[in-house]
Structure formats: C-alpha cells, structure tokens
Amino acid sequence: MLSLALRTSRTALNAYRSRGIHAPASLNAVTETDLAHFASILAPSSVISSLAPVNSPTDELDPFNQDWMGRFKGNANTVLKPKTVQEVSQIVKWCNERRIGIVPQGGNTGLVGGSVPIGNELVLSLANMNKVRSFDPVAGILVADAGCILQALTDYVAPLDHVMPLDLGAKGSCQIGGNVATNAGGLRLLRYGSLHGSVLGLEVVLPDGTILDQLTTLRKDNTGYDLKQLFIGAEGTLGIITAVSILTPPAPQATSNVILALPHFDNVLPLFQTVKRDLSEILSAFEFLDRTAYDLAVKHGQGKALDESEVEGAQCFVLVETSGGRREHDEEKLNDLLEKLLEADEPLINTGVVSQNPSQFESIWGLREGVTEAISKEGKAYKYDISVPVATFKDCVDATRDHLESKGLMRPDAVKYVVGYGHCGDGNLHLNVCAAAYTQEIADALEPFIYELVQKHRGSVSAEHGIGAMKTHALHYSKDAVSIGLMKQIKGIFDPNGIMNPGKVLE
Amino acid sequence: MRPTSARFLNILVPVKRAVDYAVKIRVNSQQTGVDLNVKHSMNPFDEIAVEEAVRIRERIKDEVKSIRAVTIGPSKSLDTLRTALAMGADSAIHVEVPESAPAPEPLGVAKTIRALVEKNKEIDLIILGKQAIDDDAGQTGQMLAGLLGWSQATFASKVDVDTKNNVVTVLREIDGGSEEIKCKLPLVITTDLRLNEPRYASLPNIMKAKKKPVEKLKPEDLGVDLTPMLETIKVAEPPKRVGGGKVESVEELVGKLKDAGFTAV
Structure with a gap:
C-alpha cells in the first residue's frame, strides 16, 4: 500500500484547511532546548529533527508528516523513535510540562489523517518498539510491543499454529499498537470479532507520563471498570499504547x-x-x-x-x-x-x-x-467507510451516484465512478467516489449528503477507519450530544492540557 | 508408426498430485523425505498442460474428439483428476497405488503411460508438465516419447495444431531465446510456464466434473511394475544463510577486512 506514493494535491489540502482544522494555539512547538532534553534521554538514532544540532534534511521528516494517500500533511520539526516504555514516559512527561502536542504514530497507514500532525506537534513513532515480549502457545496469548508490524506478528505465531485475530490490506506496514488504537476491523472480523474482544491487556503511557500497566493475560477479569477498552479506538487521544496483550486463535488447517x-x-x-x-x-x-x-x-x-x-x-x-x-x-x-x-x-x-x-x-x-489500490490508480478517491444495514448497501451507492448526477458531476473530468464494496458480514460498506481530482465542488456535493444518508439509516459515519482529523465535524451524525459530551469529559480527565493527538476525534 | 488421421485428435494429459508450491517444505525428522502432511494440489506445469488441451479444443473445436486426464497415485489423487475434469477434460483414468507405496519414478510413470496408450490406440497427442515440482526430475516426457517412438516437443511456450497436415508447430523455450519446431503426430509435448495461464474452475463445471467417468486401474492391470530403482540415502535442508552485519565506521570495516585475511595491495 505504501508503495503508492501519491502526490499531494494542493486543492485537497486547501479543501481540508478551509474546514478550519488546526492545532490548538495553546500548544508550543518543539524548540532547541526541548531537543537537547530529548537527546539526553534517547539514543542519537532515535531522534530526527530539522532543528540544530541534529539538522536532519526535510525528506527524512516527510514520511512522518504525510499520510500515505498524500491527503494530510503536517509540519512537525521533530520525530522521536523511543525504544522503551520508560523513554516514552519521559518524553510525554516533558511534553506535558512544556505543553507540546504529541502525535503517536504507528505504521502511518490510516485513512482519516489520524496519524499525522495537523500543525507542528511532535511525532512519536513506535517503530523502534518492535519486540515480541512473550507468547503462550497453549493459551494462544501474545504480548508484543506496540511497534510490531502486523505481518511480522502473523509470521511469528504461524509456525506455532496460531493466527492473528485481524488481517487487513495494510498488514505489511501497519503496527499492532496502531491497530488497537484505531480499533482496526479488516477481513477476519466476521470470524474472530473486534479488538474489543481479543485484546486482553494494554500498557499505556498516559498524557502526564504515568505508565498504566494493564498488560494482563486474563481471559476473564471482572474487577471494576475495564479501562483498557477506552484506549481501543481512542486513536491516541487518551494516551500512547506501548504494548498489547492479544488473544490469537488456533490457525485454521x-x-x-x-x-x-x-x-x-x-x-x-x-x-x-x-x-x-x-x-x-x-x-x-x-x-x-x-x-x-x-x-x-x-x-x-x-x-x-x-x-x-x-x-x-x-x-x-x-x-x-x-x-x-x-x-x-x-x-x-x-x-x-x-x-x-x-x-x-x-x-x-x-x-x-x-x-x-x-x-x-x-x-x-x-x-x-x-x-482500494485499483481506485487509487484510477483517480483521486473520496473514501467513506460506513456502517449501514446490509439491505441498504445498493441504495446508498445508487443514491450517491444519483445525487452527483443531479449536480452534473458525473462526467469524466469530475467524478468517474461511484463504487461500493465491503464487509457484508459486518454491515460495513466502503463507499468510494473516484474523481479526476480533489475539488471543493465534489467535496461539497458529497458532504454532508453522505453523512445525512448514513444518519437516516441510523448507521455509523466511520465503521472501521476511525474519525482522525477528517471526520471530527461528522461525529455528530452518529453520536448524540450526550455521548459527545461524555467523550469530552473523559478526554479532559486523561489529558487536561490537550497534548495528546490534538484535533483528532473530538473537535 | 501407425498412420493416424489427426482430423479427430485424442489428447491424453498425465497429471500429478504434488505438494503445493506455496507450502513451505520441511524435511522430516528421519531425513528420508519431506513432510507430506500438507496441502497438495495439481503440479502447476500439469495444470498448464490441461489448460492447453482445453484451449486446443476451443481453437479447433470438434477436431478434438476427446481429452482424457490420467494420474498415478493414492486415492487422494482423485481430487487432482476432478480438478482436471472441472477445467474441461472429458474423462479420466486413475492408476491407483496404495497410500504406503513409494512415489513412482519417471521411468515407471512413462512405462505406465505407454501401457495406457497401447490399450487406447486412438491417442495421438500427449501433453504433460515439463517437470513435477516435488522431485523436479524433468524426465517423464522425454522417456515416454522414447518408449513410444513418438516425436517430442519439450518446454513448449506456444502450440499450434494443424490437423489438415497432421503437423504441430511448437515454440520451445531454450537457453537465451526460443526455437520453433514442426512435429508430426503422434506427439509428446511438455509444457513450460509461459504457455498459458490456467483458468479457474467454474461452479457449473465443477458440478459436471463430478459426473464425468473415472476409470480405475491398478499397475498390475497394465502389466507395469512401479518398484523404485533408485534409493534415497538422505534428504537434508540446505545450510542456513548467515546474515551480514553493519559497521559504524570505515576503520571498523578495514579492521574486519584485515581479520578476514584481506590485505591492502
């Protein structure tokens, strides 16, 4: 997937900028003083920065600043790649005190701009935390660092006759920590259920630097609030997942x-x-x-x-x-x-x-x-990942096409195709609009039209891709004011200074 | 050679059930062979052979009178024949050997097919894989042509049948290029990778395949003896590759080179 280096479309970026997504003004940029502190706790190979004295060239920072589709581009001047949970904790503690925004980043394969900075936040890449901590071949429980690549874990458990409970197109690049943080769905969900079920424990660095150790390997544990569930699908807004304990099913023969x-x-x-x-x-x-x-x-x-x-x-x-x-x-x-x-x-x-x-x-x-790849090759894709009743799949695709037709946009130089595919077994439709170029006119024709369509069917505006930076404005189509209010309170408890992945999930 | 009017072609396609190419091969602990308790499917070169037979029929229509698949192997080999039938063969012959019997060798296979041809005299074209991916012997086709005294065209990447003149033009893969030869029927063709891309077996054809006739024979019925003439002494994995290392500086590299016995000229 990552081989598809798509060139950034200026129009698209403007389209998103015009929506007013920006990092909170209350946060500070990384300075040379901060960099000196990070350099004192990390190995030199764990620090990439355009600031002195590191002076990395911008093309080293680019892959961390831009998502793989080239739709979102941030402006981080520093990327840190810690190797241990203690290093992550120290970085986060410093950032919290200095009010520096942090974007936790896994394989950066997300589709909604959740893994790249909006402004000049610090990027904290988990890529160097890539060791399997333990595997119990009898219970099938795997404990691994967050930065382990999904394919690598699949290959690790395969000779031991187990299989990862999730599988998705980006498996060669995406990391298990990012999978859990975004509650990734994918191709095996019908069979093995969502990560809310198969994740047994998490190790998380909270926004003040505290390490929350819930890395248990218990199938059953009814002792109070199940806190780990909050981090599954929080997209890095409540803390940084540094390790995962996950149940792997026996491999089908x-x-x-x-x-x-x-x-x-x-x-x-x-x-x-x-x-x-x-x-x-x-x-x-x-x-x-x-x-x-x-x-x-x-x-x-x-x-x-x-x-x-x-x-x-x-x-x-x-x-x-x-x-x-x-x-x-x-x-x-x-x-x-x-x-x-x-x-x-x-x-x-x-x-x-x-x-x-x-x-x-x-x-x-x-x-x-x-x-997915074919659509990217054909043109510029507007991707909507929605949950709606299976019976309405075709109606949703047809309604969108008719709507674009009525606006006179179904023509070779505007919208080429409206495509529907997805996980029928889970009621998850990928509604893709393939256009010649990203334009404001098409964006305006699609939104809020599609979101209202989803709302009409009591569906979800994001079935498995998450909210990221792309859909914060659309959250209210699927969650009522009471729910969003509670989410904001929870965010406030964990991250009162708002440093964790600012501008994502909640506006 | 018996004079054949090839206006009605009868094609025989020998196929072999082999460990699937996607399976990671493991040597068994006795070092007598590889672990066979894994997914098997039709030898890919044989699949190309079946596809070619079907395509010849699609090209020259009724001039192909029959396509018959044959396999020599244990009862599970029937699956392989069903795949051939689903792809378009009309009927099949299963020369059944016990599960415990050793795998037949190329000469034994060639003699079995010769016996079948002598029994079914109308056969005038045999298409088979250039090799099986399990033992990689690559001998059966050539031995068979020799035993029958037929023409042979090995490593085919293109086949053109001219039934009017009883001639088949075959493009062969050779070192550094290709070679075009004209062969008289009857003929043995062995297939190479580029000949075609085998089709999917469609549902209706899979259902039809279940009803197509499969004749069961034993090697004794054909008067052939499949006892191996070769003895496998030992099977071992190739030595593991030792990974390289990274050096931090030129000095370290020079040091390592010196340690390894390299000196400056």
Whole structure:
C-alpha cells in the first residue's frame, strides 16, 4: 500500500484547511532546548529533527508528516523513535510540562489523517518498539510491543499454529499498537470479532507520563471498570499504547474461497442467510463488491478475472471464505452448498469459481483486496467507510451516484465512478467516489449528503477507519450530544492540557 | 508408426498430485523425505498442460474428439483428476497405488503411460508438465516419447495444431531465446510456464466434473511394475544463510577486512 506514493494535491489540502482544522494555539512547538532534553534521554538514532544540532534534511521528516494517500500533511520539526516504555514516559512527561502536542504514530497507514500532525506537534513513532515480549502457545496469548508490524506478528505465531485475530490490506506496514488504537476491523472480523474482544491487556503511557500497566493475560477479569477498552479506538487521544496483550486463535488447517456472480443485489441478503446457515462455523468471510468495483480491480490487474461468459449479467459479486480444521469436511460442506445454490429452482447466483490451489486463493482475494489500490490508480478517491444495514448497501451507492448526477458531476473530468464494496458480514460498506481530482465542488456535493444518508439509516459515519482529523465535524451524525459530551469529559480527565493527538476525534 | 488421421485428435494429459508450491517444505525428522502432511494440489506445469488441451479444443473445436486426464497415485489423487475434469477434460483414468507405496519414478510413470496408450490406440497427442515440482526430475516426457517412438516437443511456450497436415508447430523455450519446431503426430509435448495461464474452475463445471467417468486401474492391470530403482540415502535442508552485519565506521570495516585475511595491495 505504501508503495503508492501519491502526490499531494494542493486543492485537497486547501479543501481540508478551509474546514478550519488546526492545532490548538495553546500548544508550543518543539524548540532547541526541548531537543537537547530529548537527546539526553534517547539514543542519537532515535531522534530526527530539522532543528540544530541534529539538522536532519526535510525528506527524512516527510514520511512522518504525510499520510500515505498524500491527503494530510503536517509540519512537525521533530520525530522521536523511543525504544522503551520508560523513554516514552519521559518524553510525554516533558511534553506535558512544556505543553507540546504529541502525535503517536504507528505504521502511518490510516485513512482519516489520524496519524499525522495537523500543525507542528511532535511525532512519536513506535517503530523502534518492535519486540515480541512473550507468547503462550497453549493459551494462544501474545504480548508484543506496540511497534510490531502486523505481518511480522502473523509470521511469528504461524509456525506455532496460531493466527492473528485481524488481517487487513495494510498488514505489511501497519503496527499492532496502531491497530488497537484505531480499533482496526479488516477481513477476519466476521470470524474472530473486534479488538474489543481479543485484546486482553494494554500498557499505556498516559498524557502526564504515568505508565498504566494493564498488560494482563486474563481471559476473564471482572474487577471494576475495564479501562483498557477506552484506549481501543481512542486513536491516541487518551494516551500512547506501548504494548498489547492479544488473544490469537488456533490457525485454521484448511482454507478455501469462492467468488460468486449474482444477477441482482437483492440476492445478497438471502445468499448471506443461506451461506451462514450451511457453512456455519467454517464461514470466515463474506465480502461484497459491486460490478464497478470488480471491473476496476480487473482493469488494474488486481487478481485474475473470471471468464467473460461468467461475469455476463452480473450486478455484483460475493466472496466467501471458509477456514476450518479439516479439509475434507470443509470441502464437503462448501460443495454441498454450491451444488444447492446452482441447482435451486430460482438460483441466487449466476455462477462462480472455486479456488483449486493457494495461488488461485490469493488471486480471488486479490479481486476484493485490490479494489482500494485499483481506485487509487484510477483517480483521486473520496473514501467513506460506513456502517449501514446490509439491505441498504445498493441504495446508498445508487443514491450517491444519483445525487452527483443531479449536480452534473458525473462526467469524466469530475467524478468517474461511484463504487461500493465491503464487509457484508459486518454491515460495513466502503463507499468510494473516484474523481479526476480533489475539488471543493465534489467535496461539497458529497458532504454532508453522505453523512445525512448514513444518519437516516441510523448507521455509523466511520465503521472501521476511525474519525482522525477528517471526520471530527461528522461525529455528530452518529453520536448524540450526550455521548459527545461524555467523550469530552473523559478526554479532559486523561489529558487536561490537550497534548495528546490534538484535533483528532473530538473537535 | 501407425498412420493416424489427426482430423479427430485424442489428447491424453498425465497429471500429478504434488505438494503445493506455496507450502513451505520441511524435511522430516528421519531425513528420508519431506513432510507430506500438507496441502497438495495439481503440479502447476500439469495444470498448464490441461489448460492447453482445453484451449486446443476451443481453437479447433470438434477436431478434438476427446481429452482424457490420467494420474498415478493414492486415492487422494482423485481430487487432482476432478480438478482436471472441472477445467474441461472429458474423462479420466486413475492408476491407483496404495497410500504406503513409494512415489513412482519417471521411468515407471512413462512405462505406465505407454501401457495406457497401447490399450487406447486412438491417442495421438500427449501433453504433460515439463517437470513435477516435488522431485523436479524433468524426465517423464522425454522417456515416454522414447518408449513410444513418438516425436517430442519439450518446454513448449506456444502450440499450434494443424490437423489438415497432421503437423504441430511448437515454440520451445531454450537457453537465451526460443526455437520453433514442426512435429508430426503422434506427439509428446511438455509444457513450460509461459504457455498459458490456467483458468479457474467454474461452479457449473465443477458440478459436471463430478459426473464425468473415472476409470480405475491398478499397475498390475497394465502389466507395469512401479518398484523404485533408485534409493534415497538422505534428504537434508540446505545450510542456513548467515546474515551480514553493519559497521559504524570505515576503520571498523578495514579492521574486519584485515581479520578476514584481506590485505591492502
């Protein structure tokens, strides 16, 4: 994903700036005095700064200042990469006393600008905290530093017959601490649930530098308020997660997938019911992509396409993945289901293909996982990651397209495509608008239109990407005033000086 | 050679069930072979062979009378045949050997296929992988052509069948380029990677494949003996690569070079 170095669009930045996002004026910038203090507690290799005496070139700071899509750009003059929780604590304590804003940063793969500074806050990268602390192969409990890359952890537990409970496109770059801080969802959520369930404990540096050690490995612990839950999904606004204790499920011994071509979107729900009932415990993913998403993925080479005759007349596609303990058992179940689907009097599906080997398995997943990248290659993407009832997926996409049409924006030099895909199993729709360029006109046409659409369906304006800097103004579409008021009180208790990831989540 | 009118082509595609290429191979603790309790699928080169047979039919339509897949292996090899049938083969032959039997060697396989050809005299084109990715022997196709006294075209990257003249033009992968040869039927072709990209097995075809006939035979039925002639003495992992190190300064580098026995000229 990171290989997609997209050039920053000036218009886009202006579009966001015009919304008035800026770091609070009450916070201070990092000075040479501060830098000298940091240099006294950290190894030289842990400090990157444009200030004297370090004088790093700006291109060393750029990757920390800019998100991977090139939509958000901050102005930090200093990046610190501590190696221990004590170092993190000392940095935070100093920043709290000096009123310096801090942006905790993991793999910087977020999609809502939560991991880059808005102004000149200090960037605290967890990349150097990348050791596995322990793994219990019997209980399957992994304790790891926050900066461990998700793929590295997957590779660590794989030979011990376990699997990480989450998987997402950015796995090669994203870090477990960032995953937890943003409550990342991804492709395995249907099977293993959200991180609110699988995270057993956290070690967090609070905004005054105190270390909160809740790094327990207990499955059951009903002793008072479950504080760690507050940090899961807080996007670094309440403290910095430095280590994670997480439950890893046993690795499935056999996986398989199929992609099914459906004549109508209306068939998705009945198909989901049938698949859930017939596959039961081996169903591990039920992903949806509409025809436009499929065509774009194929156009940009994201996995081998189905035969022309098979996709003819298909309005959308569904990818079903199974994982289980015994290949023969799983294959029998899947084959029975497919036979039933094909031989029904009124079939829900036109046709489909079944992967025959791991390379086809990857290729079929490529069609779904590659949609994000395909859209980025096609043009500039406005991404909306919403939770709405599955039955309204198509309505949401169609309503957005019609709305853009009515504004005269559906044309090759403005909006090229409106695309819907996502995790059908979790009610999570990725509504993407692919445009020739980021413009204020398109932004105004999309917002608040889409947010109001979501509100109408009692959905969420951010299912798994978070709020970041991008959606603070939209929070109220999904959370009422009472909820937001409480969130602000909690923020005030943890971080009275407002130094932790300022301008994110809450306005 | 028997004179064949190749207007109606009968194609035989031998396929092998092998450890999947994506599996990380582990040597077993007795060092007699690799751990076989892992995911198996059709040898990728054989998959290309099946695909090519199906594509030849798509090109010359009814001039291909039959496509038959054959495998030699334990009962689980039936899955591999079903994949071939789902991709478009019409029927299959399973030469079944016991689960505990040692893997047949290329010569044994070639003799078995020869026996099948002698039994089914209409076969005039055999397409198979240039090698199997498990033992990497790369011998079966050549031995088979030798035993049958047929033409052979190995490492094919393009195949053109001309049924009017009973000639097949094959582009072969050779060191530093490619070579075009014309072969008379009957012919053995072994496939290389660039020949084609195998298709997905579509659902309706998978269902149809279940109903296609699979003939079961034993090596004895064909009068062949698959007892290995080679003895595996030991299987071992290659030595682990030792990683490099970083030096902080030129002095340190020079020091290390000196320690390693390098001296300035």
